[in-house]
Amino acid sequence: MKIILGQAYSFSQDGERDIQEDSRYPSVDKPDKGQRFFLVCDGVGGCNKGEVASQTVCETFGKALAHAGFEKDFTNKDFQHVLDKAYDALDKKSDDDNEGMATTLTFVCFHQGGCTMAHIGDSRIYHIRPTEGILYRSDDHSLVNELVHHGVISPDEAIDHPRKNVITRYMEAVDSTQNRSMATVMRTTNIMKGDYFFLCSDGVLCCVDEDELIEILSDSGKSDEEKLAVIAQKSVNSQDNNTAYLIPVAEVEGEEQTETEDEPT
DSSP: OEEEEOOOEEEEEOTTOSSOOEEEESOSSSOOTTOOEEEEEEBOTTSTTHHHHHHHHHHHHHHHTTTOOTTSOOOHHHHHHHHHHHHHHHHHHOSTTTTTOEEOEEEEEEETTEEEEEEESSOEEEEEETTTEEEEEOOOOBHHHHHHHTTSSOHHHHHTOTTTTOBSOOEEOOOTTSOOOOOEEEEEOOOOTTOEEEEEOHHHHTTOOHHHHHHHHTOTTSOHHHHHHHHHHHHTTOSSOEEEEEEEEEEEESOOOOEEEEOOO
């Protein structure tokens, strides 16, 4: 299938934090229209040099895929190969100054086989169709989310839970005795003109709930740039760094209606 993207837009704000630990790729507010893959990573709070970890992962993906041909299928094996490169880069960067650094990952790529979405941690990916709502929402790798899934707490109790920032998966340097965290990968061809893909760090999620997100993206009176500006304004005073990417779909040729989810090892 051929997916034609509209102009993507992004923002990255410090919020109330002194250090910006979020990173994005491309690291611009208005990327080239030919861009086919996007990342938002959030350095794990409480760990040393989270900004180094998030930047390392974004830069490694960017270099690894700079000359990739997305006119063909980008397979789960292809993604795992690049993810391994990013882990290798973290291992190489880990030294006395950067020991313990870690980051979340969100990744979206558009190719001949559809769209691949992958994440590790609690940064979020949405696939939204304004006429229908949320088609896909990544499932956070977090302690609170696991408690909800096991029925220990309710979704309402999760909102203000004191341990809501504890994540159960993240990317970090590991030695030979440790396992690297797996990514949850979703592939979809259920894509239509007018759809949006939205990536964000949890600093945005603290300020914009899902109902607000759908309402903003469904406003036909605003341009895509204006829609993201509304989200940025709502997030500007977040207690955390806040970064987002909004990617609109302009046209789709050769549509199919399938979704698959996988967790590569």
